[in-house]
Amino acid sequence: xxxxxxxxxxxxxxxxxxxxxxxxxxxxxxxxxxxxxxxxxxxxxxxxxxxxxxxxxxxxxxxxxxxxxxxxxxxxxxxxxxxxxxxxxxxxxxxxxxxxxxxxxxxxxxxxxxxxxxxxxxxxxxxxxxxxxxxxxxxxxxxxxxxxxxxxxxxxxxxxxxxxxxxxxxxxxxxxxxxxxxxxxxxxxxxxxxxxxxxxxxxxxxxxxxxxxxxxxxxxxxxxxxxxxxxxxxxxxxxxxxxxxxxxxxxxxxxxx
Amino acid sequence: xxxxxxxxxxxxxxxxxxxxxxxxxxxxxxxxxxxxxxxxxxxxxxxxxxxxxxxxxxxxxxxxxxxxxxxxxxxxxxxxxxxxxxxxxxxxxxxxxxxxxxxxxxxxxxxxxxxxxxxxxxxxxxxxxxxxxxxxxxxxxxxxxxxxxxxxxxxxxxxxxxxxxxxxxxxxxxxxxxxxxxxxxxxxxxxxxxxxxxxxxxxxxxxxxxxxxxxxxxxxxxxxxxxxxxxxxxxxxxxxxxxxxxxxxxxxxxxxx
Numbered sequence: 332x333x334x335x336x337x338x339x340x341x342x343x344x345x346x347x348x349x350x351x352x353x354x355x356x357x358x359x360x361x362x363x364x365x366x367x368x369x370x371x372x373x374x375x376x377x378x379x380x381x382x383x384x385x386x387x388x389x390x391x392x393x394x395x396x397x398x399x400x401x402x403x404x405x406x407x408x409x410x411x412x413x414x415x416x417x418x419x420x421x422x423x424x425x426x427x428x429x430x431x432x433x434x435x436x437x438x439x440x441x442x443x444x445x446x447x448x449x450x451x452x453x454x455x456x457x458x459x460x461x462x463x464x465x466x467x468x469x470x471x472x473x474x475x476x477x478x479x480x481x482x483x484x485x486x487x488x489x490x491x492x493x494x495x496x497x498x499x500x501x502x503x504x505x506x507x508x509x510x511x512x513x514x515x516x517x518x519x520x521x522x523x524x525x526x527x528x529x530x531x532x533x534x535x536x537x538x539x540x541x542x543x544x545x546x547x548x549x550x551x552x553x554x555x556x557x558x559x560x561x562x563x564x565x566x567x568x569x570x571x572x573x574x575x576x577x578x579x580x581x582x583x584x585x586x587x588x
Numbered sequence: 589x590x591x592x593x594x595x596x597x598x599x600x601x602x603x604x605x606x607x608x609x610x611x612x613x614x615x616x617x618x619x620x621x622x623x624x625x626x627x628x629x630x631x632x633x634x635x636x637x638x639x640x641x642x643x644x645x646x647x648x649x650x651x652x653x654x655x656x657x658x659x660x661x662x663x664x665x666x667x668x669x670x671x672x673x674x675x676x677x678x679x680x681x682x683x684x685x686x687x688x689x690x691x692x693x694x695x696x697x698x699x700x701x702x703x704x705x706x707x708x709x710x711x712x713x714x715x716x717x718x719x720x721x722x723x724x725x726x727x728x729x730x731x732x733x734x735x736x737x738x739x740x741x742x743x744x745x746x747x748x749x750x751x752x753x754x755x756x757x758x759x760x761x762x763x764x765x766x767x768x769x770x771x772x773x774x775x776x777x778x779x780x781x782x783x784x785x786x787x788x789x790x791x792x793x794x795x796x797x798x799x800x801x802x803x804x805x806x807x808x809x810x811x812x813x814x815x816x817x818x819x820x821x822x823x824x825x826x827x828x829x830x831x832x833x834x835x836x837x838x839x840x841x842x843x844x845x
Contacts, residue, residue: 377635377666378699385788385796409634409700414797417783439712441831442635442705443666455696455780487843494836496778514845518832521753523712526674531642539642540671567845569836574698575775579751579826586744588771588824 336362336425336489339415339453343373343408343432343445346391346401350431353474354463355399357481358428361489364399365424367415369445373408374434376445378452380413381406388414408449416456426489427453430463431477433470437502437556437566438520438548447500451572454498459488461499466560476508480565484514493569500568504560512563519568520555522548593619593682593746596672596710599689600630600665600702603648603658607688610731611720612656614738615685618746621656622681624672626702630665631691633702635709637670638663645671665706673713683746684710687720688734690727694759694813694823695777695805704757708829711755716745718756723817733765737822741771750826757825761817769820776825777812779805 338358342351346368358364367388387405402419404411408429416423432446441447446462453460463481465472484501493499500519504511524544532538548557556566595615599608603625615621624645644662659676661668665686673680689703698704703719710717720738722729741758750756757776761768781801789795805814813823 372640375637375639377633377637377705379634379636379664380632380700381799382632383629385790385798387794387796410799413783413799414785418785418787418797439829442708442712442829443637448634448699451699455699483845487845491843494833494839497833497836499840500831516837516840516845518834518837519830521830526670528671528675530675533642537644539644540675541642542638542667542670567840568831569833569840570831571833571836572696572699572831573776573778574825574827574829574831576751576754576826576828577775579754579828580773580775582751583756583773583824583826586748586773588740588744588773 337422338362338364339420339424339427340364340366341368341408341411341429341449343369343376345369345372346403348433349470350433350474354428354431354481357478359398360482361485365415365420366399366401367404367411367419369408369411370403370405373445375443376407377443378409378448379407381410386410386414408445409452412449412452424458426485427458427460428463428485431474432464433472434464434468435466435502436462436464436500437560438522441500441519441570450498455572459493461485461488461501463501465503467505476511477503496571496573497569500570502556502560502566504563506563510563511565515559515564515566517556517559517566517568518554520548520557521550522546522557594679595619595621596677596681596684597621597623598625598665598668598686598706600626600633601690602626602629603660605690607690607731611685611688611738614735616655617739618742622672622677623656623658624661624668624676626665626668627660627662630702632700633664634700635666635705636664637666643667665702666709669706669709681715683742684715684717685720685742688731689721690729691721691725692723692759693719693721693757694817695779698757698776698827707755712829716750718742718745718758720758722760724762733768734760753828753830754826757827759813759817759823761820763820767820768822772816772821772823774813774816774823774825775811777805777814778807779803779814
C-alpha cells in the first residue's frame with residue numbers, strides 16, 4: 332500500500348475560519364495533514380514576511396476525533412509556510428494547499444492575496460502548491476460545493492505534479508454543485524482596482540483614510556479567469572514567481588544605457 | 589519649454605531613510621516631486637495593503653530650500669502609492685520611483701520587497717515605474733555612486749516609456765563609480781532562501797522564532813541579475829504583474845479535470 336502524502340494546509344483568513352476547516356476535512360481524506368496557519372486574519376498581506384519581530388507558533392491540541400496536527404502562528408501566511416517546512420513538519424510536504432479563501436483571488440487580486448502568497452512561497456521551495464478561493468466574502472459562505480472540486484484538483488496535482496516554478500490559483504464561483512459548469516484552465520485577466528478612499532476625521536481631529544475600491548475588468552478575452560467565473564466555471568490559473576517580462580528584454584536592450 | 593514631469597517618490601525603508609533622500613534629490617533635477625512614503629520601516633512587506641485599519645497621511649513642512657512636497661503615511665508601500673495617486677497628487681504622475689532600497693531586491697527578493705511592490709502597484713495603474721536598490725544594507729551606505737545611474741534610467745524611462753504591464757527592477761552593486769562596469773538588462777535569477785529559524789525562549793517561558801535565512805542561487809545563467817551584479821554591472825529586470833505561467837496552460841489542459 333502506498334504511503335499517504337504529507338499535506339501542509341494554511342490560509343490567510345486565520346486558523347479558525349470556516350474555509351480552512353473545510354479544506355482540512357477534505358485533505359484528511361487524501362493524506363496526513365499538518366495545519367500551520369495564522370492566529371488572526373491576514374487578508375491582503377501579500378507576500379509580507381516578518382523580519383523585525385519575533386514569530387510565535389503554538390501547537391493546538393485537537394482531540395482524538397481530528398486526525399490533523401494543528402499549529403497557530405503569529406506571523407503572515409508566508410511566515411507560516413516557512414515555519415512549517417523548516418521547523419514543524421518532519422519532512423518536505425508532498426503538497427501545500429492554502430485557503431479556502433473567503434472571497435475571490437482571481438486576476439490582479441493574486442498579487443495582494445495572502446492565500447496565494449502562501450502557495451507561491453511553497454512553490455519557491457519546490458513544493459506542489461495550490462491556493463483555493465470561493466467567490467463569497469461571507470463568514471457564513473457555503474463551502475460544501477467546493478469539496479469535490481478541491482479534492483479533484485488536489486488529487487490531480489499529486490498524480491501529475493506541477494511544471495517547475497508553477498503553482499495553481501483556483502477560484503470557485505458562488506454556486507451550488509449543480510450550478511458549477513466545470514473547471515477551466517485560464518490566464519489571469521488584465522484587471523485592476525480603482526481606489527476610492529473614504530476620508531474621515533478621528534475624535535482628536537486628525538484625518539484618516541479607509542481604503543476601498545472598485546474592481547475594473549477591461550479584459551474582453553474568453554480565456555481569462557474572470558470570464559470563466561462569470562460563466563459558472565471554476566478557474567485554474569497557473570501562476571509563476573519568475574516575474575521577468577521576458578518579452579520586454581529586447582525592447583529594453585534598444586535603450587541608450 | 590516642455591512641462592516638467594510629475595514624479596512620485598516612495599520606498600519601504602521609511603521617509604527618513606538615506607536612500608529615499610538621495611532619490612528625492614536626483615528626481616528634483618528631473619521634475620516636480622511628490623514624496624508619499626511610509627512613516628516607519630516596511631521592509632519585507634511585499635504587496636501588503638491595509639484593509640482592516642485606518643491609514644493616516646500627513647503633510648510634512650519641508651522648508652523653502654526643498655522643492656518637493658512630502659507626505660508620510662502610516663500604511664504599507666502599496667498603500668502609499670494608492671493614497672498618493674488617488675488623494676495627494678493633482679494628476680496621475682508621469683513616473684513613480686521607489687527606493688533607493690537599503691539592500692538587494694534581485695532575483696526572488698522581488699516578491700518580498702516593499703520597494704518593488706510599490707513600483708508594481710504604480711504599474712497596475714498604468715504609471716511608468718522603477719524600483720531602485722543598492723546592494724548595501726547599511727544605514728550609512730554610500731548612495732552617491734547611484735545618482736548618475738538612477739538619473740539615467742529615470743530619464744530613459746520618461747523618454748521611451750515602458751512596455752505595457754512592465755515595471756523595472758534596478759539593482760546597483762556596492763561599488764564606487766569607477767568600479768561599476770555598466771548597465772545590463774537581465775532576467776530574474778532562479779534563486780531562493782534557505783531559511784534558518786533562530787528559536788528562543790522569552791522571559792515568560794514561551795518559545796518564539798526569528799526568521800533568518802541563507803540566499804541560495806543555483807542559476808548558472810550569464811543573463812541573470814545575480815550574474816550581472818557579481819560582475820559589477822547594474823541589473824535591470826523588466827518585471828510583470830501578469831503572473832500567468834502561459835507556457836503551463838497546455839500541460840494543465842491535458843489533466844483529467
